[in-house]
Amino acid sequence: MKKKTDIxxxxxxxxxxxxxxxxxxxxxxxxxxxxxxxxxxxxxxKDPKEAVKWWQIGASKKDPDCLVNLGFxxxxxxxxxxxxxxxxxxxxxxxxxxxxGAHFNLGIFYENGWSVVKNGKKALIYYKKNIKTKNPYRExxxxxxxxxxxxxxxxxxxxxxxxxxxxxxxKLGNLKAMLELGSMYDEVGDERGVYKSIKKDPKLALKxxxxxxxxxxxxxxxxxxxxxEEQIASKINIK
Numbered sequence: 001m002k003k004k005t006d007i008x009x010x011x012x013x014x015x016x017x018x019x020x021x022x023x024x025x026x027x028x029x030x031x032x033x034x035x036x037x038x039x040x041x042x043x044x045x046k047d048p049k050e051a052v053k054w055w056q057i058g059a060s061k062k063d064p065d066c067l068v069n070l071g072f073x074x075x076x077x078x079x080x081x082x083x084x085x086x087x088x089x090x091x092x093x094x095x096x097x098x099x100x101g102a103h104f105n106l107g108i109f110y111e112n113g114w115s116v117v118k119n120g121k122k123a124l125i126y127y128k129k130n131i132k133t134k135n136p137y138r139e140x141x142x143x144x145x146x147x148x149x150x151x152x153x154x155x156x157x158x159x160x161x162x163x164x165x166x167x168x169x170x171k172l173g174n175l176k177a178m179l180e181l182g183s184m185y186d187e188v189g190d191e192r193g194v195y196k197s198i199k200k201d202p203k204l205a206l207k208x209x210x211x212x213x214x215x216x217x218x219x220x221x222x223x224x225x226x227x228x229e230e231q232i233a234s235k236i237n238i239k
């Protein structure tokens with residue numbers, strides 16, 4: 001069992017400029033200290049304002065983790081007045097330091113036009129920084145790229161590129177990508193016509209739905225059953 005973190009010792013280290021201690025103090029005050037092997041349970045009372053104070057210190061030292069976390073606080077208005085412009089500034093600094101979290105956040109900003117001019121080209125630049133190596137934002141960045149090519153957000157619509165990046169995410173085990181691939185080939189699954197430009201192919205749809213089923217994803221079971229029932233009703237041999 002993890003013992004309660006010694007806040008006093010951390011503060012001594014942090015005041016001496018120890019970035020690891022500064023990061024940890026911000027994390028503890030934002031999320032609360034946790035017991036190992038259990039769900040997150042606050043031991044230290046949560047205090048977003050105190051977390052912001054420490055992350056601001058780390059940010060002043062150009063620490064990418066502190067910059068990303070501080071940007072998140074500005075974006076959410078948690079512990080500080082909500083300000084997407086400040087969030088963007090923090091993430092740009094962190095991105096210049098190679099932060100994958102900052103790359104992703106900036107991609108989201110440009111994809112959706114949050115406090116910036118909506119620009120799919122710029123979003124692609126940030127998303128693509130995350131897809132070459134294994135990292136926590138790899139799959140979601142692949143999804144972002146696929147969305148942009150599908151929607152034509154300041155870039156030419158490209159169905160082949162959309163499918164390519166969804167397939168890459170699906171190979172990594174991303175359930176959202178599997179569902180999107182199944183839906184785009186499924187007449188029933190694409191009832192809103194989101195993928196109306198793509199030729200429907202029940203066999204391909206089932207291929208991706210079955211990948212969800214193999215992972216015991218409920219929506220995969222439901223989508224497969226619905227598609228098979230539709231084929232049976234149409235007197236199609238589904239053997």
